[in-house]
Amino acid sequence: MSLLQVRGLKVAYGGIQAVRGIDFDVAQGELVCLIGANGAGKSSTLKGLMGLIQPHGEVFFAGERLQKQPTHAIAARGMALVPEGRGIFGRLTVAENLAMGAYLRNDRAEIKADLARAFELFPRLAERSKQLAGTLSGGEQQMLAIARAMMGRPRLLLLDEPSMGLAPLMVQKIYATIAAIAHEGVTILLVEQNANLALQVSHRAYVMESGAITLSGPSHELARNPQVRAAYLGD
């Protein structure tokens, strides 16, 4: 059975129906991406899953149905979102941001070990651990946001546009990290406008258009699909 099963998910806010009843699955250990144009409803899907916007429809996570649960309870079940725009706490230090990622844990020794691993993965963060997170560059902030989410040892990591606003070199670094995290066995649902990148790194993909899923399949197949190539890969 899939780790995440979504059936008939609808997300609306401010009178706009951003997601119009979509079905998708993410299996344990998979890296699945959700691609589509700006405004297709990708971010709204993630917000609905996390309960930041109250969704309609059925979401099963690790065999249990999530129903009208507050965001912090969904986080406690092991779903972590790295939000669009990174959402770091600018007036907390880098170390404090990482500690917030482990907010729900109380296994001190393990947290310490995870912190050491995060610093190994992102040496830049180790150098700046005492610095206010707001002073980091955009790329460093993205690294911090991912590292912080990993500090919670999530069962499912949701990434919202991790490449947004970053220089190409930094985007490569971030994607290498995402691939490394997936390789460790962490299940990831990736939302990305940059379809090229997302299809390279993921196992399977869903294409969203105006709040609905129009195509789905293994990423390498979708990358050869003429429709996808024309619409998202700039052919």
Added chain:
Amino acid sequence: MDIFAQQLVNGLVLGSIYALVALGYTMVYGILELINFAHGEVTMIGAMVALTVIGVLAGVAPDLPGVLVVLGGILVAIPACMLLAFGIEKIAYRPLRKAPRLAPLITAIGVSIILQNLAMLIWGRQYVSFPEILPTTKFEVFGAHISLLQIAIVVLALTIMACLWLLVERTRLGRAMRATAQSREVAELMGVNVDRVISATFIIGAAIAAIAGVMVSAYYGLAHYYMGFMLGLKAFSAAVLGGIGNIAGAMLGGLLLGVIEALGAGYIGDITGGFLGSHYQDVFAFFVLIGVLVFRPSGLLGERVANRA
């Protein structure tokens, strides 16, 4: 007697009380961007509850040392105020969490009026006097008279501020409070139960306010259902002076405001050739408030509003 030294001492004592009350304003503002105008009334309720307990204790056990009697009053006032603040937040503010900012602000003023009238119904319109049970020992330092009570107020206030600082900077709850102040949404994503953090913020502020209420009534020797109004306004001014939302700012603003007020009251007679007397003391807090709002709206230690995440 040296007027300057004396007024400086008086100002520091008053200022440390303002600082304690200002902390409650600034912590709530930091998280909700709400000016909780009912906070002055919570302080008043703290004073009233404590005085009632003190009166009963002093009547039942006249041999008990005054300090213990007052301590008894404080120990009842603290949970009473915590419960009150918890209830206010839950009933009056939480339902308006997503409403335009003006709605909770007006509600806060409403809550403050309700509490005043409630206190008037319970304790009456007359002044409730603080029994003379505390030692009145005085010392003379640099030409100023300092009473034991004044020393106790300042020492206790500074201790409370230090504890609060440690709580906010060094504990898990404190970190969650600071994270919530920056982004409620992201704090929730980290698994923080934001409603609980907000409740905790109100409760901590109220506990401190209860102690401040006892201090102010012990210092002036009386309490009154209306005392929370002016005290609240001054503490609010102190919070704005220090930079509202900033905890160190509230401490600094409170102490500074107390000193400015005391020195102003001490010298206003001389400056105006006797035209205005020391009863114009209350004016200074509002001069300071207006001055800060005109020349440095972010306050002494406040960051620019644009910096908020």
